[in-house]
Amino acid sequence: MATLGRLDWYDIARTTNWTPKYVQEDELFPPEMSGSMGLPLSAWETYDEPYKQTYPEYVKVQREKDAGAYSVKAALERSKMFENADPGWLSVMKAHYGAIARAEYSASTAEARMVRFGKAPGMRNMATLGMMDEIRHGQIQLYFPHEHCSKDRQFDWAHKAYDTNEWGAIAARHMFDDMMTTRSAVGVALMLTFAFETGFTNMQFLGLAADAAEAGDWTFSNLISSIQTDESRHAQIGGPLVSLLVANGKKAEAQKMVDIAIWRAWKLFSVLTGPIMDYYTPLEHRKQSFKEFMQEWIVTQFERALIDLGLDKPWYWDQFMAEIDTQHHGMHLGVWFWRPTVWWNPAAGVTPEEREWLEEKYPGWNATWGKCWDVITDNLLAGKRELSYPETLPVVCNMCQLPINTTPGPAWKVRDHALDYKGRTYHFCSDGCQWCFEQEPERYAGHLSLIDRFLAGMIQPMNLGGGLQYMGLAPGEIGDDAHNYAWVEKVRAVREKAKAA
Amino acid sequence: MSEVEVLKPLKTWSHLAKNRRKPSEYEIVSANLLYNTRDPNAPYELDPDMSMNRWYKKYRDGGPFQHDDWNAFRDPDELVYRTYNMVQDGQETYVFGLFDQFNEREHDKALEPTWGGTLARLYTPGRYLFHTLQMASAYVQQMSPASTITNCAAFQAADSLRWMSHAAYRAKELSLTFPDKGFGTGERTYWENDPAWQGFRELMEKVLIAWDWGEAFVALNLVAKPAVEEAVLRKLGQSARHNGDTLLGMLTDAQLLDADRHRRWATALVKMALGKAGNAEAIKGWITKWEPLADKAIDAFCAALSDVPNAAADAKAATRAFRRTLGF
Ligand SMILES: [Fe+2]
Ligand SMILES: [Fe+2]
Numbered sequence: 001m002a003t004l005g006r007l008d009w010y011d012i013a014r015t016t017n018w019t020p021k022y023v024q025e026d027e028l029f030p031p032e033m034s035g036s037m038g039l040p041l042s043a044w045e046t047y048d049e050p051y052k053q054t055y056p057e058y059v060k061v062q063r064e065k066d067a068g069a070y071s072v073k074a075a076l077e078r079s080k081m082f083e084n085a086d087p088g089w090l091s092v093m094k095a096h097y098g099a100i101a102r103a104e105y106s107a108s109t110a111e112a113r114m115v116r117f118g119k120a121p122g123m124r125n126m127a128t129l130g131m132m133d134e135i136r137h138g139q140i141q142l143y144f145p146h147e148h149c150s151k152d153r154q155f156d157w158a159h160k161a162y163d164t165n166e167w168g169a170i171a172a173r174h175m176f177d178d179m180m181t182t183r184s185a186v187g188v189a190l191m192l193t194f195a196f197e198t199g200f201t202n203m204q205f206l207g208l209a210a211d212a213a214e215a216g217d218w219t220f221s222n223l224i225s226s227i228q229t230d231e232s233r234h235a236q237i238g239g240p241l242v243s244l245l246v247a248n249g250k251k252a253e254a255q256k257m258v259d260i261a262i263w264r265a266w267k268l269f270s271v272l273t274g275p276i277m278d279y280y281t282p283l284e285h286r287k288q289s290f291k292e293f294m295q296e297w298i299v300t301q302f303e304r305a306l307i308d309l310g311l312d313k314p315w316y317w318d319q320f321m322a323e324i325d326t327q328h329h330g331m332h333l334g335v336w337f338w339r340p341t342v343w344w345n346p347a348a349g350v351t352p353e354e355r356e357w358l359e360e361k362y363p364g365w366n367a368t369w370g371k372c373w374d375v376i377t378d379n380l381l382a383g384k385r386e387l388s389y390p391e392t393l394p395v396v397c398n399m400c401q402l403p404i405n406t407t408p409g410p411a412w413k414v415r416d417h418a419l420d421y422k423g424r425t426y427h428f429c430s431d432g433c434q435w436c437f438e439q440e441p442e443r444y445a446g447h448l449s450l451i452d453r454f455l456a457g458m459i460q461p462m463n464l465g466g467g468l469q470y471m472g473l474a475p476g477e478i479g480d481d482a483h484n485y486a487w488v489e490k491v492r493a494v495r496e497k498a499k500a501a
Numbered sequence: 502m503s504e505v506e507v508l509k510p511l512k513t514w515s516h517l518a519k520n521r522r523k524p525s526e527y528e529i530v531s532a533n534l535l536y537n538t539r540d541p542n543a544p545y546e547l548d549p550d551m552s553m554n555r556w557y558k559k560y561r562d563g564g565p566f567q568h569d570d571w572n573a574f575r576d577p578d579e580l581v582y583r584t585y586n587m588v589q590d591g592q593e594t595y596v597f598g599l600f601d602q603f604n605e606r607e608h609d610k611a612l613e614p615t616w617g618g619t620l621a622r623l624y625t626p627g628r629y630l631f632h633t634l635q636m637a638s639a640y641v642q643q644m645s646p647a648s649t650i651t652n653c654a655a656f657q658a659a660d661s662l663r664w665m666s667h668a669a670y671r672a673k674e675l676s677l678t679f680p681d682k683g684f685g686t687g688e689r690t691y692w693e694n695d696p697a698w699q700g701f702r703e704l705m706e707k708v709l710i711a712w713d714w715g716e717a718f719v720a721l722n723l724v725a726k727p728a729v730e731e732a733v734l735r736k737l738g739q740s741a742r743h744n745g746d747t748l749l750g751m752l753t754d755a756q757l758l759d760a761d762r763h764r765r766w767a768t769a770l771v772k773m774a775l776g777k778a779g780n781a782e783a784i785k786g787w788i789t790k791w792e793p794l795a796d797k798a799i800d801a802f803c804a805a806l807s808d809v810p811n812a813a814a815d816a817k818a819a820t821r822a823f824r825r826t827l828g829f
Contacts, residue, residue, distance in 0.1 A: 003597055003600050003604065004600075004670060004674055008673050009669050009673040010669075012672050012685050013628070013665060015688075015689070016629060018689055018692055018693055018702075019693060020706050021693070021706070022707060023706045023707060027710050028706065028709060028710060032552055033556075055659070055662050055663045056593040056596075056666070059586045059589040059590040059593055060590045060593070062586045063583075063586040063587055066582075066583045066586065070583065105534045105648065106535070106537070109642070109651070112643040115635065115642075115658060116636050116643065121632075124635070124636065125662060128635060128659055131642065131658065131659075132655065135582045135652060136582045138530075139530035139531070139581055139583070140530075142530045142534075143526065143529060143530050146530075149511055149513055150510050151510055152510055153508050153509065156514060156515050159514040159533075160515060160516070163516075163536060173546035174546045177545035177547055181545055181553070182545045182552075182554070442551060443551045444547055444551075445548050446548035446550055446551075447546070447548050447549075474506075474507075474508050475507045476506075476507040477508050
């Protein structure tokens with residue numbers, strides 16, 4: 001070979017820091033945009049990204065990845081996957097694309113923040129590739145659902161969701177804007193790449209890919225595993241930064257940002273990924289429960305990564321461990337009950353066999369969440385569907401923007417976490433959400449939750465209809481039960497059989 | 502709800518359905534993707550006055566470069582991520598094929614040692630310059646008010662990384678033939694001290710802190726990049742050919758293909774912006790402000806290219822010829 005190997009010249013390509021002369025260093029890298037914590041340029045130059053890739057390797061590998069993903073899609077275009085899929089699975093795709101595609105695109109802006117304002121040259125180069133990756137993830141996750149637009153109006157929301165005030169879209173924007181687009185280069189590296197992408201995207205992309213493969217949706221399975229191969233490269237931007245900060249006496253600062261990001265990501269996943277995995281995915285295609293995926297990817301793997309890099313488990317870890325058993329059940333109940341307010345059709349997922357599975361995976365489910373579903377089921381069996389619809393909007397948290405809920409039953413302990421700050425009272429769902437607010441109230445204080453807007457008269461008329469209009473949801477796209485209540489008949493059959501016996 | 506219309510499925514996204522023509526892949530995956538332009542009071546879904554929201558309101562929304570519908574912008578090349586990689590993988594295969602063939606023929610060994618010294622002084626330190634283009638393009642990327650603009654800026658940042666990578670590669674390779682010229686180690690010193698580079702260094706350090714997005718775009722794409730491309734790519738490439746360095750001449754030609762694409766999108770954006778009153782004056786003002794620094798940079802760099810007659814004058818004329826095509 002007459003060309004050099006990558007490692008022969010890689011280090012030269014990341015030797016690009018210079019001493020500015022015609023402007024001040026703090027002008028070139030404003031501390032608020034760089035997040036540099038006063039560390040000198042020489043400290044940043046010790047940054048060493050573990051996943052090394054050059055530009056020519058990048059364009060080659062990425063071209064091949066796209067060729068793979070697009071050709072699988074093309075080959076399966078006539079496979080009638082859409083027509084034959086369980087409606088619960090279509091809801092998985094709708095929820096996923098709407099919540100994820102444009103957030104990924106927005107992540108390219110956050111990566112660009114690191115390209116421009118990162119003080120570590122290796123970070124600037126890897127983030128350039130990361131910025132490109134996120135454009136890929138935005139574009140490919142719009143291209144794939146687009147073909148379904150003509151069959152189902154809810155697929156329009158793969159693009160539309162982020163343009164609306166739909167409550168889930170508000171929650172997703174609030175969370176992603178807090179952990180990526182409004183952060184400094186260092187903030188993005190810690191919160192987006194390290195905390196979110198090392199921990200949580202594995203869950204969404206590998207966990208869901210496993211379920212999709214089980215469900216026979218090869219196009220989707222192949223797509224999201226291909227995306228994850230990019231994530232696993234640019235997610236490694238954050239790791240060496242953690243080590244660098246710990247070595248330079250900035251552990252507390254790093255820990256705080258990581259803790260905020262994990263908590264915030266957890267809440268969003270409890271409403272998005274939890275219901276998808278444990279209720280919408282048809283029972284026979286569930287690879288593992290949401291809790292098992294969480295334990296594998298977050299508790300075991302990510303916790304180890306934290307410790308290895310010199311950080312501690314977040315202070316709320318016990319609370320978090322308790323919540324992975326419970327939180328998403330309440331979120332699911334809320335989403336199903338407020339189903340006209342989402343852009344997909346939630347699958348109830350509570351036929352007798354499914355309840356058996358839930359009880360096995362989450363002992364005590366029947367005695368708690370099951371009781372609420374009993375009431376809903378009884379109403380539906382009695383033909384009183386109207387009682388299963390909401391009339392107004394749920395109370396949401398001023399941090400995660402999600403309905404405040406906790407496990408029902410004897411241990412019921414909804415506790416309002418209220419906080420007065422500069423003459424306004426804020427309500428939180430949890431210690432974690434309140435703590436995030438208290439770390440930097442000025443980031444959040446002026447934001448109005450959906451309920452704050454409702455109470456301020458910004459949503460008219462002040463009823464569910466006005467709420468739906470405000471959220472951009474009209475008949476034809478508003479959600480309803482995924483299986484058109486067919487599951488209620490399964491319950492009836494089982495109950496009648498039991499009666500007869 | 503009986504009187505209410507029930508929405509029917511559409512053939513494409515609702516925001517494109519109004520256009521009454523079949524959208525291209527480019528439009529489906531590129532148009533209207535930013536959500537930080539939906540609420541002028543709070544670009545991001547947090548406190549409207551938190552620091553990043555203030556940054557966007559001041560530097561993106563508050564400047565003189567304005568348009569009622571930035572989302573109408575279309576990249577004339579209609580590049581999407583997928584096609585960008587196809588194009589650039591092909592280009593990189595070509596460039597690395599050149600590296601391979603010229604290495605096989607012991608191209609570097611045939612170069613005069615004095616030219617080796619020139620490369621160490623005037624070519625490989627360019628990686629610092631190309632890297633500033635990478636950083637500045639990433640700023641335009643994050644501040645642009647429409648995703649179709651954002652994408653062009655992102656690809657431009659990646660192309661700048663490409664040019665920077667070529668310079669790093671060649672630094673290493675040349676160090677094997679000319680171990681005493683400081684290849685791979687001396688570039689920073691040249692970049693920070695050699696008079697040939699100080700004009701570009703000053704220009705780019707200052708462009709990098711042009712925070713208003715309109716000014717950042719004009720200073721970078723209409724003034725600084727054309728200066729870099731005409732002097733450091735085209736004129737240095739000519740000088741290379743005069744000195745038996747066919748490889749560098751072919752390399753800069755290949756890079757100029759990227760530069761041509763950057764000028765195409767910049768041209769389209771300026772054309773669209775000129776449809777709105779006030780933008781012409783803003784652009785003109787910025788060009789007037791930045792042109793002297795760019796001219797000075799060209800003068801300093803081209804003064805070192807003693808074997809290219811009229812290098813500085815030609816390069817400056819070429820940057821003006823480009824701006825004239827835009828009406829400036
Ligand atoms: Fe991504
Ligand atoms: Fe919360």
